[in-house]
Amino acid sequence: MSDTHAVIVISSHVIRGSVGNRAAVFALETMGLPVWALPTVIMPWHPGHGPSTRVVIPEDQFEKIIEDLIRAPWLSEVKAVLTGYFGHASQPPQVARLIAALKAKNPDLLYVCDPVMGDKGGLYVPEATAVAIREDLIPLATLATPNRYELAWMSGADLDTNAAIMDAALSLGPAKMLVTSAVPMMSGGTGNLYLTGKHALLAEHRLIENAPNGLGDLMSAVFLARLLSGMDEEKALQLATASVFEVLARTAKRGGDELTLETDAASLSTPMAMVQLRHLMHPSRSTRR
Numbered sequence: 593m594s595d596t597h598a599v600i601v602i603s604s605h606v607i608r609g610s611v612g613n614r615a616a617v618f619a620l621e622t623m624g625l626p627v628w629a630l631p632t633v634i635m636p637w638h639p640g641h642g643p644s645t646r647v648v649i650p651e652d653q654f655e656k657i658i659e660d661l662i663r664a665p666w667l668s669e670v671k672a673v674l675t676g677y678f679g680h681a682s683q684p685p686q687v688a689r690l691i692a693a694l695k696a697k698n699p700d701l702l703y704v705c706d707p708v709m710g711d712k713g714g715l716y717v718p719e720a721t722a723v724a725i726r727e728d729l730i731p732l733a734t735l736a737t738p739n740r741y742e743l744a745w746m747s748g749a750d751l752d753t754n755a756a757i758m759d760a761a762l763s764l765g766p767a768k769m770l771v772t773s774a775v776p777m778m779s780g781g782t783g784n785l786y787l788t789g790k791h792a793l794l795a796e797h798r799l800i801e802n803a804p805n806g807l808g809d810l811m812s813a814v815f816l817a818r819l820l821s822g823m824d825e826e827k828a829l830q831l832a833t834a835s836v837f838e839v840l841a842r843t844a845k846r847g848g849d850e851l852t853l854e855t856d857a858a859s860l861s862t863p864m865a866m867v868q869l870r871h872l873m874h875p876s877r878s879t880r881r
Contacts, residue, residue: 597820598626598669600661600694602687603676603708603809605631610851611638611806612677612708616813620674622857623817628670630657633679638805639716641849648679658686662693670694672702674816675729676809681720684728691732702819705733705766706812712741722746735768735819737812743771751775754785754794754872761787770815770829772808777870784811785872786829792872793826795833797865800844806851811836814860826869834863841865 599620604612617627632654634647649657661667673691678684694701707730709715709722726746730736744751747760754775761769767788774785776796783796814835818828838859843852853860 597671598628599672599674599816599820600628600630600670600690601674601813602630602632603674604633604635604679606635606637608637608850609806610804610853611809615806615809615851615853616674616676618853619810619813619860620817622860623814625817625820626669632677632683640805646679651680651682654683655686658690661690667694667697670701671698672704672816672820674704674706674812676706676812677708678717678721678725681718681724684721684724688728688732691729702734702816703732704735704737704812704816705729706737706808707742707746708808709742710745711739715745730764730766733766735770736766737770737772737808737815739773739808740771740775741773757785758787758792758872770811772811778868784829784833786825788825793829794870794872795829796868796870797833797837800840803840804843804849804851807836807840810839810851810853830867830869831863834865834867835860837867838863838865
């Protein structure tokens with residue numbers, strides 16, 4: 593099927609909840625994309641809900657799975673890859689091999705790296721895993737989607753302003769970056785800051801406290817789906833941000849402790865929430881032609 597736009601999604605799998613692959617796969621398939629899903633770790637629920645069993649695919653088995661995918665006869669169907677949470681530091685280098693093989697077959701492969709490693713409380717993966725993501729995968733990414741705190745750790749900078757976020761994104765690469773939890777310009781808000789070599793866009797909405805986990809996973813997947821549809825980046829950012837905010841707002845209204853994706857699937861394809869877009873001055877604009 594030459595017109596197939598399959599997406600390989602590599603992240604965690606929880607039995608209960610809407611984080612990791614559970615969120616990303618649901619969103620991509622709901623928006624019409626076939627998905628190949630590879631779990632990096634299996635858990636009964638998100639660790640934020642309390643201790644639980646953690647099953648990581650053994651290193652040798654994970655390597656064999658990657659080898660199988662590299663040799664798969666359907667590899668030409670794959671147009672994009674989305675990676676998120678990793679269960680072990682040995683996994684990112686293996687995924688890097690898969691990305692290289694896919695790019696050899698399709699130089700236009702869209703690779704979205706969501707470097708799931710921490711939040712404002714610091715790293716919640718071992719430092720070796722975070723280093724592997726930064727060193728092995730970020731350089732290969734078409735687009736990275738860190739939150740502000742992950743970008744701060746990867747760049748080694750304090751990111752208290754959007755100008756600082758832009759500087760850090762430029763220093764780290766890749767050419768395109770979507771930074772969630774950016775510094776809001778509207779009172780009581782939060783935003784997603786999208787940066788390319790040409791422009792910086794801030795998509796804002798009101799902040800909802802005590803949000804369930806999985807918003808970053810969902811944002812990366814919905815934004816990727818919009819880009820694969822051929823939508824321009826500004827509209828894709830606006831609609832993806834609206835979708836995630838709408839799902840969050842509806843979940844919060846119900847008092848849910850997990851995103852209610854199954855109930856709010858329509859919000860992914862046809863969001864009604866309002867999102868404010870701002871064009872910001874990019875710090876490189878004065879130095880780039």
